[in-house]
Amino acid sequence: MADLTLIEIENVSKRFVIRKEKSLKERLVNFGRSERHKEDFWALRDINLSIASGTTVGLIGHNGSGKSTLLKVIGGILQPTTGEVRYRGRIAALLELGAGFHPDLTGRENVYLNASILGLSRAQTDAAFDKIVDFSGIEEFIDTQVKFYSSGMYVRLAFAVATNVDPDILLVDEVLAVGDEPFQRKCLDQIRAFQREGRTIILVTHGLEQVAEFCDRAVVLDHGRMLLNGSPRDALRVLREDFEESRLADLERQRLAGAEETPQARARFTGFAVSNGGPAAGVTTISDGDELAVLFELEAEDAVPAADIEIGIGTATGASIYAVTTDQLGHQLDLAPGTYRYTLRLGDLHLAAGEYVIQATLRDALGRDLHRVPEGASFRATSPSIGSGVLALDASLDLR
Amino acid sequence: MSSHTSGPSPDRSSPAEYAAARRAELAREPLRQAGAARGLASGPIAALRDIWAHRELLGLLVRRELKSRYKDSVLGFVWSVIRPLVMLLVYYVALGRFLGAARGIDDFAIFIYAGLTVWTLFNEIVTAGTGSIVNNSGLIKKVYLPREIFPIATVGSALFNFGIQVVILLGATAVAGKFPWGGELAYFPVALAVALVWATAFALALSAWNVYLRDVGYLVEVFLMIFFWASPIVYSWSYVNKELGASFLGELYLANPMTLSVLGFQQSFWVAGSGSAVPDHLMTRLLIALAIGLVALWAGQRVFARLQASFAQEL
Numbered sequence: 001m002a003d004l005t006l007i008e009i010e011n012v013s014k015r016f017v018i019r020k021e022k023s024l025k026e027r028l029v030n031f032g033r034s035e036r037h038k039e040d041f042w043a044l045r046d047i048n049l050s051i052a053s054g055t056t057v058g059l060i061g062h063n064g065s066g067k068s069t070l071l072k073v074i075g076g077i078l079q080p081t082t083g084e085v086r087y088r089g090r091i092a093a094l095l096e097l098g099a100g101f102h103p104d105l106t107g108r109e110n111v112y113l114n115a116s117i118l119g120l121s122r123a124q125t126d127a128a129f130d131k132i133v134d135f136s137g138i139e140e141f142i143d144t145q146v147k148f149y150s151s152g153m154y155v156r157l158a159f160a161v162a163t164n165v166d167p168d169i170l171l172v173d174e175v176l177a178v179g180d181e182p183f184q185r186k187c188l189d190q191i192r193a194f195q196r197e198g199r200t201i202i203l204v205t206h207g208l209e210q211v212a213e214f215c216d217r218a219v220v221l222d223h224g225r226m227l228l229n230g231s232p233r234d235a236l237r238v239l240r241e242d243f244e245e246s247r248l249a250d251l252e253r254q255r256l257a258g259a260e261e262t263p264q265a266r267a268r269f270t271g272f273a274v275s276n277g278g279p280a281a282g283v284t285t286i287s288d289g290d291e292l293a294v295l296f297e298l299e300a301e302d303a304v305p306a307a308d309i310e311i312g313i314g315t316a317t318g319a320s321i322y323a324v325t326t327d328q329l330g331h332q333l334d335l336a337p338g339t340y341r342y343t344l345r346l347g348d349l350h351l352a353a354g355e356y357v358i359q360a361t362l363r364d365a366l367g368r369d370l371h372r373v374p375e376g377a378s379f380r381a382t383s384p385s386i387g388s389g390v391l392a393l394d395a396s397l398d399l400r
Numbered sequence: 401m402s403s404h405t406s407g408p409s410p411d412r413s414s415p416a417e418y419a420a421a422r423r424a425e426l427a428r429e430p431l432r433q434a435g436a437a438r439g440l441a442s443g444p445i446a447a448l449r450d451i452w453a454h455r456e457l458l459g460l461l462v463r464r465e466l467k468s469r470y471k472d473s474v475l476g477f478v479w480s481v482i483r484p485l486v487m488l489l490v491y492y493v494a495l496g497r498f499l500g501a502a503r504g505i506d507d508f509a510i511f512i513y514a515g516l517t518v519w520t521l522f523n524e525i526v527t528a529g530t531g532s533i534v535n536n537s538g539l540i541k542k543v544y545l546p547r548e549i550f551p552i553a554t555v556g557s558a559l560f561n562f563g564i565q566v567v568i569l570l571g572a573t574a575v576a577g578k579f580p581w582g583g584e585l586a587y588f589p590v591a592l593a594v595a596l597v598w599a600t601a602f603a604l605a606l607s608a609w610n611v612y613l614r615d616v617g618y619l620v621e622v623f624l625m626i627f628f629w630a631s632p633i634v635y636s637w638s639y640v641n642k643e644l645g646a647s648f649l650g651e652l653y654l655a656n657p658m659t660l661s662v663l664g665f666q667q668s669f670w671v672a673g674s675g676s677a678v679p680d681h682l683m684t685r686l687l688i689a690l691a692i693g694l695v696a697l698w699a700g701q702r703v704f705a706r707l708q709a710s711f712a713q714e715l
Contacts, residue, residue: 004423004426004427005431006426008431016713017710053423053426054419054423072712073434074434075434075543075544076434076435076544077435077540077541077542077543077544077712078435078710078712078713079435079708079709079710084433084434085433085434085435086431086432086433086434087431087432087434088426088429088430088431088432089426089429091544093542093543095541095542100538100539100540100541100542100543101538101539102464102468102536102538102539103538104468104471105464105467105468109464109467112460113457113460113461113464114543116454116456116457116460117454117457117539117543117545118543121456122456168422168426193415196415196416196419197415197418197419197422198415198418198419198420198422198423199422
């Protein structure tokens with residue numbers, strides 16, 4: 001089956017103009033010089049993206065990278081400065097803290113209003129109403145004005161409406177963080193059901209684990225530009241590297257400003273390699289029960305007394321599954337300026353088949369992170385073990 | 401949006417079959433542009449079509465507007481009757497009796513109420529319409545829908561109140577024994593249309609401006625006060641005519657569409673005044689005001705469409 005394009009984003013840019021004056025007096029006084037009182041910035045720049053039917057796409061990036069703006073442009077709430085967004089089907093949007101509710105109306109009235117906005121007739125809403133209230137779990141308060149709702153109740157009702165109006169496209173912006181745990185699980189189940197039914201979901205989130213778990217694709221945005229549109233695994237790697245880079249840049253700025261009393265030493269990892277314990281370095285496949293040897297190199301520009309190095313194994317999407325530090329291994333490392341090479345050996349490894357990454361962190365005596373590498377090297381584990389997860393276990397079932 | 405409403409039922413088929421059926425249905429739909437259409441001629445037409453598609457929502461919004469206005473008040477809708485009646489009483493006593501305006505005008509109460517009825521309609525649409533976008537920011541920032549629907553919903557709720565006033569007005573004429581049966585009633589629909597079209601045009605443009613410049617709301621109040629006194633509502637046009645005559649100022653006074661609309665209402669409902677002075681060609685003037693009003697309405701929609709592009713970020 002060829003991919004059916006559901007959303008097409010073409011050369012979309014969005015410029016925000018920030019005016020510093022809002023009243024007539026200020027405008028008149030500054031008339032003619034108003035250009036100086038304007039500040040504009042591009043929240044989105046030349047975004048081209050097409051989203052196929054039935055996929056779940058995660059939009060990720062720093063705060064202020066344009067994720068939410070892009071979502072609003074897709075939903076038609078913001079109009080792009082240039083370019084066009086085209087779509088087919090019905091869009092339901094859950095943007096920051098719920099759908100559009102009117103505070104003076106009761107929950108019931110708002111359900112009808114919202115369903116009507118999303119294109120349902122009164123009869124269709126009548127039919128779906130019980131399901132919506134049931135899902136939200138706030139029957140007692142359905143006839144209370146929504147201005148008296150707690151933020152959790154608000155989101156519950158908003159989510160219930162948005163997911164029960166039979167949308168083809170669901171836009172979700174970071175709303176799941178508000179509900180309590182059981183409701184969050186309910187929402188995630190609903191999202192999975194949507195995926196099975198071939199609906200399209202676009203998710204803005206800071207929960208990178210969610211991206212890894214749910215999304216078929218991920219789009220990384222950085223300062224309004226699309227950095228990457230690819231598999232969640234690649235996207236997470238790019239984003240984590242990006243985070244680390246901006247963290248280091250931040251530190252560098254602080255160092256230059258002399259903000260810290262004891263400046264952080266400059267030292268960083270310069271290389272990683274993985275072997276299966278044999279003589280050949282650069283082997284990337286580890287069989288069940290093999291030894292994993294991690295070779296790493298680091299370069300210290302300044303002396304780092306009592307350095308601590310943490311080396312760990314993570315899943316392909318970056319979740320840590322094991323980590324050990326040189327301190328824990330009983331080594332005190334006092335690094336003078338220079339280059340160092342170490343090998344960490346992890347014997348008798350039983351990992352489930354799949355791809356894994358090596359994660360590393362270098363800390364100084366105060367426990368500050370000098371350098372963090374989210375993915376230094378990667379390797380593939382093979383295992384005869386059945387089952388899912390990251391451990392390779394010898395499983396059997398007794399039928400007695 | 402209402403084009404596909406009855407999807408395949410998710411309960412009967414397996415998820416995979418359901419997904420395939422869903423996909424097939426979607427494939428038949430063309431790609432549509434997100435947000436509002438742009439273009440000089442296609443814009444207003446698309447907006448009209450959009451609003452028509454959302455007529456059920458429009459009904460809900462009108463009802464909401466009416467409901468939330470008197471929410472938590474004991475008397476509720478009675479207030480929408482009390483206010484104009486008190487205004488009538490004040491004008492009747494202060495202007496009619498104390499200042500003696502009633503001396504030259506028979507059935508002064510009906511005269512005032514006829515003008516007040518249409519003025520209240522205009523006033524309510526413009527005032528409520530101007531605030532409509534700002535007051536609905538909660539919805540506008542979260543979902544897309546044709547935003548014209550908010551000022552238009554205020555037109556709907558104002559018309560509801562207007563209906564009550566007209567019933568009271570007709571009741572009063574019946575009590576006075578001067579129920580308007582004659583051909584004069586022909587002025588009523590035209591005068592109403594003039595007031596509606598102009599008020600809607602103003603409401604559209606002002607509601608959009610108000611988003612960028614909150615002073616608009618206050619400015620509107622000031623101008624409405626000026627125009628209230630610049631229309632022959634609590635005094636007779638014949639006084640103005642005596643003062644200004646057919647001069648430029650006299651013509652300027654008559655160029656105000658609300659003056660014409662108020663005169664039209666008085667012609668329709670104020671039977672006692674059927675012999676009093678009326679501008680020449682009142683009907684023609686009304687029709688011209690209506691035609692210009694339609695152009696103003698188109699312009700108002702254009703202004704609205706231009707400005708609405710960044711509503712969501714300005715609110």
